Amino acid sequence: xxxxxxxxxxxxxxxxxxxxxxxxxxxxxxxxxxxxxxxxxxxxxxxxxxxxxxxxxxxxxxxxxxxxxxxxxxxxxxxxxxxxxxxxxxxxxxxxxxxxxxxxxxxxxxxxxxxxxxxxxxxxxxxxxxxxxxxxxxx
Amino acid sequence: xxxxxxxxxxxxxxxxxxxxxxxxxxxxxxxxxxxxxxxxxxxxxxxxxxxxxxxxxxxxxxxxxxxxxxxxxxxxxxxxxxxxxxxxxxxxxxxxxxxxxxxxxxxxxxxxxxxxxxxxxxxxxxxxxxxxxxxxxxx
DNA sequence: TTTATAGATTATAATTGTTCTAAATTAGTA
DNA sequence: TACTAATTTAGAACAATTATAATCTATAAA
Numbered sequence: 447x448x449x450x451x452x453x454x455x456x457x458x459x460x461x462x463x464x465x466x467x468x469x470x471x472x473x474x475x476x477x478x479x480x481x482x483x484x485x486x487x488x489x490x491x492x493x494x495x496x497x498x499x500x501x502x503x504x505x506x507x508x509x510x511x512x513x514x515x516x517x518x519x520x521x522x523x524x525x526x527x528x529x530x531x532x533x534x535x536x537x538x539x540x541x542x543x544x545x546x547x548x549x550x551x552x553x554x555x556x557x558x559x560x561x562x563x564x565x566x567x568x569x570x571x572x573x574x575x576x577x578x579x580x581x582x583x584x585x
Numbered sequence: 586x587x588x589x590x591x592x593x594x595x596x597x598x599x600x601x602x603x604x605x606x607x608x609x610x611x612x613x614x615x616x617x618x619x620x621x622x623x624x625x626x627x628x629x630x631x632x633x634x635x636x637x638x639x640x641x642x643x644x645x646x647x648x649x650x651x652x653x654x655x656x657x658x659x660x661x662x663x664x665x666x667x668x669x670x671x672x673x674x675x676x677x678x679x680x681x682x683x684x685x686x687x688x689x690x691x692x693x694x695x696x697x698x699x700x701x702x703x704x705x706x707x708x709x710x711x712x713x714x715x716x717x718x719x720x721x722x723x724x
Numbered sequence: 725t726t727t728a729t730a731g732a733t734t735a736t737a738a739t740t741g742t743t744c745t746a747a748a749t750t751a752g753t754a
Numbered sequence: 755t756a757c758t759a760a761t762t763t764a765g766a767a768c769a770a771t772t773a774t775a776a777t778c779t780a781t782a783a784a
Contacts, residue, residue, distance in 0.1 A: 459761095460751050460752070460759095460760060460761065461751075461752095462750080462751070462762080464761085464762070480741090481742080482741080494763075495762085495763085496762070496763050496764065496765090497741095497742085497763095498743080498762075498763065498764085498765095499761080499762055502743095502761080502762085505743095517656070517659055519656060520656050520659055521741075522740095522741065522742095523659065523742085535701075535703055535705070537703070544701070544703065546694070546697055555685070555712055558674070558685055558712070562674075562683070563720070564674055564676070564715070564716045564717050564720075565714045565716075566674070566712045566714040567677075567713055567714045568714070569710065569711070569712055569713070570709075570711045571708065571709070571710050572708075572711075573694055573705045573707075574705070574706055574709055575704045575705040575706045576704045576706070577703045578701060578702045578703050581702070581703075581704060598731085599730090599731060599732065599781075600780075600781095601731095601732065601733080601779080601780075604732090619770095620771085621770085633734075635733065635735065635736095636770095636771085637733075637734065637735085637736095637772080637773090638733055638734075640770095640771065641732080641733085644772095659742080660770075661769095661770065661771095662770085662771085
C-alpha cells in the first residue's frame with residue numbers, strides 16, 4: 447500500500463499510527479514540506495503528536511534513504527520523498543521549492559574523486575531565484 | 586591595495602578598522618571561514634570586536650556581491666571571497682569546504698526559466714561527501 | 725581645530741529551527 | 755495478560771544568527 451511504511455516495517459521498526467500518518471502524508475507529495483508544515487497538517491487528526499516525533503521519523507527515513515533532506519537555506523529543512531535524481535528550484539521570497547527534471551545531467555566528478563581521494567556521496571544542485579508568482583507580485 | 590576594502594569605500598561606507606581587518610582577513614582566503622572562525626582569529630588583535638560587527642560586515646559585503654555566503658549545511662554559513670564561478674566540496678564529518686574548479690560547466694537552465702517564467706539568479710552546486718583525511722581516520 | 729551627526733560598533737537579549745531529556749505510553753512478543 | 759524495549763510526548767536546551775539600544779567614531783562642515 448505505502449512503500450515508505452513497508453520499508454520501515456522491513457527495517458524492524460514499530461508500526462505506530464504516527465509513523466503511518468507521516469508516511470501517508472509524504473507518499474507522492476511533491477510540495478517539499480518542512481517539519482512544521484507536516485505538524486500543522488497532521489494536527490487536526492493527531493492533536494497529541496509532537497514535533498519530536500516528526501523530526502525523529504523524518505530523520506529515520508532519511509537515514510534509511512527513503513526520503514531526502516533538502517537544506518536549501520538556513521531557516522528550515524525541506525523533505526522530499528522523491529529519491530529519483532532531480533534538481534530543485536528555490537524561491538528566495540516565498541521559500542517554495544519546485545522540482546526541476548534534468549535531462550543533460552550534472553557534470554561528472556569522478557575525476558575530482560580520483561585526483562583528490564575525497565569521496566562524493568551526493569551532488570546537490572539548487573537553482574536559487576524568484577518564482578513566477580513572486581515576480582508578478584513585485585510589479 | 587585591498588579590492589574588498591576599496592569597494593566598500595566606493596559604496597560610501599565608513600572605513601573602520603574593523604572593516605579593514607575583515608577585508609584583509611578575507612583577501613585571497615580560500616579556507617571558506619565561518620563568522621565564528623573570523624571572530625576567533627581576529628580576537629587577539631581586536632579584542633573588543635563583536636560578532637555583530639562581523640555579521641554586519643559580511644552581510645554588507647554579500648549584498649554588494651563582494652563575497653558569497655555558502656549555506657552548505659544548517660549549522661553555519663561559510664564565506665567565500667572568490668566570486669568566480671566554481672563549485673564546493675563539503676565534508677560531512679569535519680565540515681571543511683574545498684574549492685572545485687569546473688570545466689564542463691553546469692547544465693543550462695535557460696529553458697526552465699523560459700518555460701516556467703521563474704527567474705534563476707544563482708546555481709549552487711555542492712558536492713557532499715567525506716574528505717580524504719576523514720576517510721583515513723575512520724579506518 | 726572643533727563640532728555635529730549619521731553611521732558603526734558593542735554587549736546583550738531575542739529569535740528560531742532543531743535536538744535532547746526524562747517520564748509516560750505502547751507495539752509486539754512470550 | 756503481562757512484559758519490555760522502543761516510541762512518543764512535553765518541555766527544556768542548544769546554537770547560529772538577528773535585533774536592540776546605548777555608546778562611540780569617521781567624516782565633513784563650521
